[in-house]
Amino acid sequence: MQNLMRRIVRERQIWIMAVPMIAWVLVFSYYPMYGMIISFQNYVPGNSFFSGDWVGFAHFERFFSSPDFLQVMRNTLAMSGLNILFGLPAPLILALLLNELRNKTFKRVTQTLSYIPYFISWVVVASILFTLLGSDGLLNRLLLDFGMIKDPISFLGEGKYFWTIITASNIWKDIGFNSIIYLSALASIDRELLDAGKVDGISRFGTVWHIYLPGIRTTIILLWILGIGGILNAGFEQQLLLGSPTTSDYSEVVDTYVYKYGVQLGYYSFASAVNLLKAVVSVVLVLSMNRIAKKLFDTSIV
Amino acid sequence: MWNAVLAAAIAVGVTAGCSSGKNESEPSASGSASASESGSAAPEAAANLFGWTPPAETTVIDFYQGDRDNPDKVARNTEKIHRYILDNFNVDLKKTVYDVDPKERLNLMLASGDYPEVIVAMDGDNVSKWNAQGKIFDLAPLVDQYGPNIKKALGDKYKSYLDKDGKLLGIPRGWGLLPITDFSAHIRLDWYQEMGSPPIETPEDYYNVLKQMVAAHPTNAQGEKVYALSWNDQIKINNVMGIWGLKDGYKEDANHNLTHWVNTDEGMEAARYYNRFYREGLLDPDLFINKFDDWKIKFTNERIVGHIGLWWQSWDAGHEMWRTTLPDYKDNMRYVQIALKAPGAEKAYLSPKDTTGWNYTVLTDKVKNPEAIIKFFDFMMSPMGTRLMGWGVPNLEDSGWNYESGGVWSFNETQKQALLNGTFDYDHFEQLGGNAYWIVHGQGLLEDDGKSTAWYDQNFNGEDKWKKTMNDNLKDTIYDNTARRIVFAADNPFTLVNEQVEDMVTDGFAKAVISKTEEDFVSNFNELREKANKLGLHDLEKYRTEEYKKQLALLNE
Numbered sequence: 001m002q003n004l005m006r007r008i009v010r011e012r013q014i015w016i017m018a019v020p021m022i023a024w025v026l027v028f029s030y031y032p033m034y035g036m037i038i039s040f041q042n043y044v045p046g047n048s049f050f051s052g053d054w055v056g057f058a059h060f061e062r063f064f065s066s067p068d069f070l071q072v073m074r075n076t077l078a079m080s081g082l083n084i085l086f087g088l089p090a091p092l093i094l095a096l097l098l099n100e101l102r103n104k105t106f107k108r109v110t111q112t113l114s115y116i117p118y119f120i121s122w123v124v125v126a127s128i129l130f131t132l133l134g135s136d137g138l139l140n141r142l143l144l145d146f147g148m149i150k151d152p153i154s155f156l157g158e159g160k161y162f163w164t165i166i167t168a169s170n171i172w173k174d175i176g177f178n179s180i181i182y183l184s185a186l187a188s189i190d191r192e193l194l195d196a197g198k199v200d201g202i203s204r205f206g207t208v209w210h211i212y213l214p215g216i217r218t219t220i221i222l223l224w225i226l227g228i229g230g231i232l233n234a235g236f237e238q239q240l241l242l243g244s245p246t247t248s249d250y251s252e253v254v255d256t257y258v259y260k261y262g263v264q265l266g267y268y269s270f271a272s273a274v275n276l277l278k279a280v281v282s283v284v285l286v287l288s289m290n291r292i293a294k295k296l297f298d299t300s301i302v
Numbered sequence: 303m304w305n306a307v308l309a310a311a312i313a314v315g316v317t318a319g320c321s322s323g324k325n326e327s328e329p330s331a332s333g334s335a336s337a338s339e340s341g342s343a344a345p346e347a348a349a350n351l352f353g354w355t356p357p358a359e360t361t362v363i364d365f366y367q368g369d370r371d372n373p374d375k376v377a378r379n380t381e382k383i384h385r386y387i388l389d390n391f392n393v394d395l396k397k398t399v400y401d402v403d404p405k406e407r408l409n410l411m412l413a414s415g416d417y418p419e420v421i422v423a424m425d426g427d428n429v430s431k432w433n434a435q436g437k438i439f440d441l442a443p444l445v446d447q448y449g450p451n452i453k454k455a456l457g458d459k460y461k462s463y464l465d466k467d468g469k470l471l472g473i474p475r476g477w478g479l480l481p482i483t484d485f486s487a488h489i490r491l492d493w494y495q496e497m498g499s500p501p502i503e504t505p506e507d508y509y510n511v512l513k514q515m516v517a518a519h520p521t522n523a524q525g526e527k528v529y530a531l532s533w534n535d536q537i538k539i540n541n542v543m544g545i546w547g548l549k550d551g552y553k554e555d556a557n558h559n560l561t562h563w564v565n566t567d568e569g570m571e572a573a574r575y576y577n578r579f580y581r582e583g584l585l586d587p588d589l590f591i592n593k594f595d596d597w598k599i600k601f602t603n604e605r606i607v608g609h610i611g612l613w614w615q616s617w618d619a620g621h622e623m624w625r626t627t628l629p630d631y632k633d634n635m636r637y638v639q640i641a642l643k644a645p646g647a648e649k650a651y652l653s654p655k656d657t658t659g660w661n662y663t664v665l666t667d668k669v670k671n672p673e674a675i676i677k678f679f680d681f682m683m684s685p686m687g688t689r690l691m692g693w694g695v696p697n698l699e700d701s702g703w704n705y706e707s708g709g710v711w712s713f714n715e716t717q718k719q720a721l722l723n724g725t726f727d728y729d730h731f732e733q734l735g736g737n738a739y740w741i742v743h744g745q746g747l748l749e750d751d752g753k754s755t756a757w758y759d760q761n762f763n764g765e766d767k768w769k770k771t772m773n774d775n776l777k778d779t780i781y782d783n784t785a786r787r788i789v790f791a792a793d794n795p796f797t798l799v800n801e802q803v804e805d806m807v808t809d810g811f812a813k814a815v816i817s818k819t820e821e822d823f824v825s826n827f828n829e830l831r832e833k834a835n836k837l838g839l840h841d842l843e844k845y846r847t848e849e850y851k852k853q854l855a856l857l858n859e
Contacts, residue, residue, distance in 0.1 A: 154591075
């Protein structure tokens with residue numbers, strides 16, 4: 001305790017600067033967590049959080065036994081899995097490609113253009129997708145004009161295309177912005193290593209494989225651990241905006257399910273239970289991945 | 303030391319920066335832009351033109367209306383009527399709407415405790431839920447004291463709105479029977495006449511005519527593909543089932559036992575009917591993605607030759623648009639509404655009528671001056687009050703009606719003729735505020751003359767050639783559905799089952815309709831049936847049957 005106090009006094013400037021952020025996290029992230037107790041009650045909106053009847057794990061059991069459970073989990077894991085599989089390496093590849101560009105003006109313009117989709121809201125993205133992929137959309141017109149199809153394909157009306165559309169649009173939207181962290185990691189690599197590589201006659205691919213990737217390994221692992229931790233966060237707005245009755249078998253994920261039962265139908269306790277379950281699974285996954293990463297690569301975030 | 307001071311200054315700066323965001327209010331369509339200061343004192347007034355004595359102090363009725371609507375449009379359409387009511391009644395109506403699902407909004411209001419003193423358009427389920435939390439103000443004593451018109455208008459049925467403790471939790475809106483049709487099949491008249499107007503009585507006839515129409519007009523003027531039918535988010539599956547003789551989605555036997563359409567052969571046939579259009583490329587592939595506006599664009603662009611839906615939809619998207627945009631517009635370029643009845647069906651039950659009303663207006667526990675509010679509600683439920691609220695501001699050049707005093711009123715002949723000859727400007731008329739404040743008035747025929755209704759354009763149905771055609775064609779398709787109303791209270795175990803089943807049925811119907819083969823269709827439909835029954839549809843049918851029989855007994859007393 002004395003050591004801790006001494007340390008705080010020694011680092012007081014940093015602690016004082018951190019006070020607003022700590023207060024922010026306490027007030028907005030930790031304080032509201034007491035509301036999760038409604039997961040174990042039959043909470044009635046409008047009443048106090050402590051006034052509901054205690055029902056134990058009844059809401060969790062109902063979710064597990066619901067016919068929606070397997071479908072919601074399948075969709076969530078599938079879309080998240082695709083996002084990790086393709087969405088995690090995509091910005092890394094873009095960052096490596098940008099890093100190889102020699103023309104600085106071209107590099108800056110390309111980099112800036114790649115960020116733009118990140119700042120476009122999902123509402124606008126959904127409109128763009130409806131325009132592109134609708135039955136009268138650009139893609140169908142091209143396919144019809146080239147004689148590749150006889151009738152338009154309802155890309156947004158058939159469930160089998162849904163996961164691909166979500167994954168592709170996620171990558172398109174986030175690839176530029178997510179490459180920033182890799183670009184900054186690449187920039188921090190010791191130039192002497194690159195010079196040494198040149199002296200040894202290493203190729204550009206060799207530079208990437210032997211110098212860049214090992215150099216940013218910690219960053220890659222960090223993002224991978226966070227990505228796995230968020231595997232039950234498959235998205236929300238995109239599914240809500242692009243989903244329809246004909247794609248619901250493929251579009252319902254944990255977050256839209258929680259929204260439907262909590263906000264739309266008013267079953268707050270049930271929705272809270274599902275969300276709490278999601279949070280617990282996410283924490284367990286982050287800690288497990290952290291442990292694995294520490295064992296395999298001697299790198300971890302905790 | 304200085305470092306610590308500097309760090310503290312940065313910390314304070316960061317905190318200040320974080321909290322400097324402007325606290326913008328949420329979008330609303332409050333009429334407050336043109337309202338006077340609420341609660342401001344005004345001199346004691348004498349009775350106004352309508353014989354109603356305005357209060358000395360402005361009565362502010364601050365309400366949220368639980369209908370999904372565009373706040374900007376609502377603000378535009380309430381501006382004139384708001385000013386008129388404020389000037390003549392000293393009542394400040396502050397209406398708030400949101401372009402979001404009202405169920406969602408009401409749940410958030412209830413959970414957060416942030417709700418106004420009056421809520422309009424609350425459904426029975428929510429009234430029950432809010433009442434269980436003690437959030438609803440009992441109106442019965444006030445109606446007894448200040449609501450003679452309310453009691454008179456509801457008549458013998460007034461008692462049916464009281465709960466078991468004799469409390470009046472909400473005043474209905476849109477109550478009463480208006481014997482006009484709502485739902486039907488539609489056919490494009492000029493193209494139908496081109497075909498020699500073959501008789502259409504059954505779904506099969508309709509299918510054949512639509513198929514021939516699409517063959518004759520495969521693309522529109524822009525070269526875009528034309529479809530026989532489409533769908534939009536306002537079409538209800540239960541209404542479609544009426545063509546196959548089901549009442550509001552349920553088959554009723556002689557003993558009033560109810561079976562959901564999913565568990566009937568008729569339901570399967572109805573879904574198969576749409577699937578046939580789909581498999582033959584006659585159905586808009588985006589049918590279940592279309593919002594009403596998407597559908598309207600396709601319809602206006604002459605890409606959909608038929609329609610099974612609400613009567614006004616093909617007017618709104620068809621000739622109402624064409625007559626202002628097409629240079630060679632002719633009077634028969636329009637849709638007419640027709641009744642279809644499947645072979646074997648006893649009748650086509652297309653327009654269910656619930657005389658109880660659509661939903662309720664409630665006063666919450668936050669109400670400050672309930673007496674003043676009820677007094678104005680009482681005026682609104684009087685025949686003249688209903689006319690004012692239904693037809694909008696009177697006595698202007700473009701008003702739909704004129705009012706002198708002492709109950710003397712007349713229709714504006716210019717506007718009436720515009721309606722009859724098809725040149726009526728609905729958009730402009732809406733800005734006079736007709737039904738912009740539909741708070742408590744009914745939609746049935748008014749008791750003072752037995753023929754007026756709050757829907758301005760429905761007052762001339764007998765004189766309007768096209769409305770008359772529609773009503774004549776569909777006159778046998780209207781039925782009283784009042785006894786089928788069920789309140790799914792929050793503590794009712796069937797509430798969740800009902801919501802889950804309805805959700806599943808909406809999705810399952812869509813999947814069955816877009817099945818690529820007959821085998822797929824049968825498999826998808828059976829899967830829907832199986833899943834819905836597993837969720838508890840059979841128990842729900844039993845519950846609905848019991849409630850229906852109870853209601854029938856009560857209504858027949």
